[in-house]
Amino acid sequence: MTRKTKNKIKENVIGYTLIFPLLISLTVFTIYPLLLALFQSFFTNLTIKRHMNYDWSTFGFQNYINAFQDEGFWKSLRLTFTYAAISVPLILTLSFVAAYFLSKEFKGVKVFRILYYLPCLIPGIVSAIIYKYIYSGDAYGFINSLLYTLHIRDFSNQSAIAFFDNETEVVALVSFISMGLFGIGGSSPFWIAGFKSIPKSYYEAAELDGISKPRIFFKITIPMMSKYIFFQVISAFIAAFQVGQGVLQFSATGGKNGNLTFLGLTIYNFTQSAGGYNFGYASALSYILFIIIAGLSIILFRYNKFVYYEGDN
Secondary structure (H helix, E strand, C coil), X not given: CCHHHHXXXXXXXXXXHHHHHHHHHXXXXXXXXXXXXXXXXXXXXXXXXXXXXXXXXXXXXXHHHHXXXXXXXXXXXXXXXXXXXXXXXXXXXXXXXXXXXXXXXXXXXXXXHHHHHHHHHCCHHHHHHHHHHHCXXXXXXXXXXXXXXXXXXXXXXXXXXXXXXXXXXXXXXXXXXXXXXXXXXXXXXXXXXXHHHCCHHHHHHHHHCCCCHHHHHHHHHHHHCHHHHHHXXXXXXXXXXXXXXXXXXXXXXXXXXXXXXXXXXXXXXXXXXXXXXXXXXXXXXXXXXXXXXXXXXXXXXXXXXXXXXXXXX
């Protein structure tokens, strides 16, 4: 065995030793649960009491058939698509525009950047308490108190607005979406880094040619930021389709009449007592959600011709 071969083997051993903890973690906490959920999704009425005692007579596609025949599934799927279609473009657009102005150099910009990002530093449990107070459905909630102070709503003959537990689906959904606006500063470091990476020479050449600022924004800034936009769109859509359990922080029932029962929350409910601990059906719903997210990701990657990368012609 040559010295070169020994060094190569030594490097491989060191490399695999370093990534071994990651491989174990990936296998135990990702690959195994995925395969187990897929296996369980083919068993009907697989409850917690029969978790390790599989009834092979129930093996089949019945869970998937039941899902497509379930009105609750279609409602949760529609709510999830509606939430994603509204919240993702809205939040990304607002965060992009805000970060664009914060990427400029002016007096006090660093203070504004800190204030803009500050809500994202608040611990989740504290944020939940703050949001519950702001959107509280009684007369002491911040928004309801504000409406009363401005004489927009009179609680002597009108009840307080229950935002998350509202009987109107639109009110509940808009309330939940608006809550996400408080966290748009979370992506600001990512956006600002992208804006800073655009060569200044591009802007200088455009200004010398007498091109207007709006046209510079749409012809230079947005194309050069397209790879950052694409990454944020992919990440935001995946996160939006997985939303669900967080609703329980503000509404114990998932909204009045299921108005905030997204598909992610429906899956969670079937693993709890309310859903009869039906892990088989929950697993089937999980894989339906996985297929939807994977399909959407493939479509976005397939038709991402607008994305510009360094080195492209």
